[in-house]
Amino acid sequence: MTATRADAAAIAGAVPDPELRVVTIGELGIVRGAEQAEDGHVVVTITPTYSGCPAMDAIRDDIRSALAAAGYADVEVKTVLSPAWSTDMITESGWAALERTGIAAPGPSGTPTCPRCGHQGRPTPVLQISRYASTPCQSLWSCRSCLEPFNAIKKL
Numbered sequence: 001m002t003a004t005r006a007d008a009a010a011i012a013g014a015v016p017d018p019e020l021r022v023v024t025i026g027e028l029g030i031v032r033g034a035e036q037a038e039d040g041h042v043v044v045t046i047t048p049t050y051s052g053c054p055a056m057d058a059i060r061d062d063i064r065s066a067l068a069a070a071g072y073a074d075v076e077v078k079t080v081l082s083p084a085w086s087t088d089m090i091t092e093s094g095w096a097a098l099e100r101t102g103i104a105a106p107g108p109s110g111t112p113t114c115p116r117c118g119h120q121g122r123p124t125p126v127l128q129i130s131r132y133a134s135t136p137c138q139s140l141w142s143c144r145s146c147l148e149p150f151n152a153i154k155k156l
């Protein structure tokens with residue numbers, strides 16, 4: 001049943017993030033894996049991104065429906081908190097998809113690069129306007145070069 005196990009993990013990983021629709025929960029590093037028992041019972045393991053992320057219930061439901069649509073009737077979604085999720089778990093294709101929609105990576109120092117003009121905060125800085133943007137996992141920034149506001153994923 002090795003192939004089936006890989007399939008269940010791949011199907012779960014291909015579920016789009018309910019808030020950041022352009023990336024999958026696999027690309028965000030939320031899906032840790034999937035195990036299928038002899039009796040067909042599937043356990044998908046996920047790690048929440050930010051504590052209290054309101055999207056986690058939606059993610060659990062979406063995983064169950066995606067697997068049900070693929071013929072997995074008996075699915076359990078288990079949350080593991082350790083090792084804790086960090087922005088390092090977002091894949092390269094995940095960052096690329098986010099940047100294409102104007103959401104910046106936090107950058108090594110926690111100061112993002114403007115996704116619109118590529119401005120990196122020197123000599124004029126990019127300024128944080130708000131610690132919270134459209135979702136709790138993003139903050140709102142203003143670029144002093146192109147003067148456009150943009151969202152960035154918070155570094156964790």
Ligand SMILES: [Zn+2]
Pocket residue numbers: 114115116117118119143144145146147148
């Ligand atoms: Zn800019």
